[in-house]
Amino acid sequence: IAFDVEKLTWELEFFVKHYLLAYKGATPSEAERAALREEWSGIVDELASERRVLCHRDYHSRNLMLHRDALFIIDFQDARMGPDTYDLASLLRDSYVDLSPQQVDGLIAFFLAHKSGNRAPADEFRRRFDLMALQRNLKALGTFGYMTTSRNNTVYIQYIPRTLAYVKANLAKYP
Secondary structure (H helix, E strand, O other), rough: EEOOOHHHHHHHHHHHHHHHHHHHOOOOOHHHHHHHHHHHHHHOOOOOOOEEEEEOOOEEEEEEEEEEOEEEEEOOOEEEEEOHHHHHHHHOOOOOOOOOOOHHHHHHHHHHHOOOOOOHHHHHHHHHHHHHHHHHHHHHHHHHHHHOOOOOHHHHHHHHHHHHHHHHHHHOOOO
């Protein structure tokens, strides 16, 4: 099982269904929906073509636990093969934690300095990271909308502004 075109597209449609339509009450026209699908297509084609590695799939602050000065990673039952930027984007564009742009830049530089294997130029890696973060954050917004509207669990509403800010920043950076 991998993050392929089908899975990445499903997650973006999940965002439309549960965040835009159900949570926000948006009523996009068919032409607007078609335009979104066209944008999704370009994004998922690029992400699905990236080099695949094992991805935790939910690698964020709440799944990293410290116990007696040792780091433990939990909640990995949904791991699958995916883009090499996936887990880093999940961690550094975490809906639950604020990181400054300088912190993100420094952590990406640290990652690239210690990464083995395929060494893409830093600017190319950053673009792929930002694209993956955009997809990941849109999917997270879909999850927050789903939990709120379908499960009556409003705890995730507080994380929407941060996640939406990440999305808006990437959309402004890469029109």
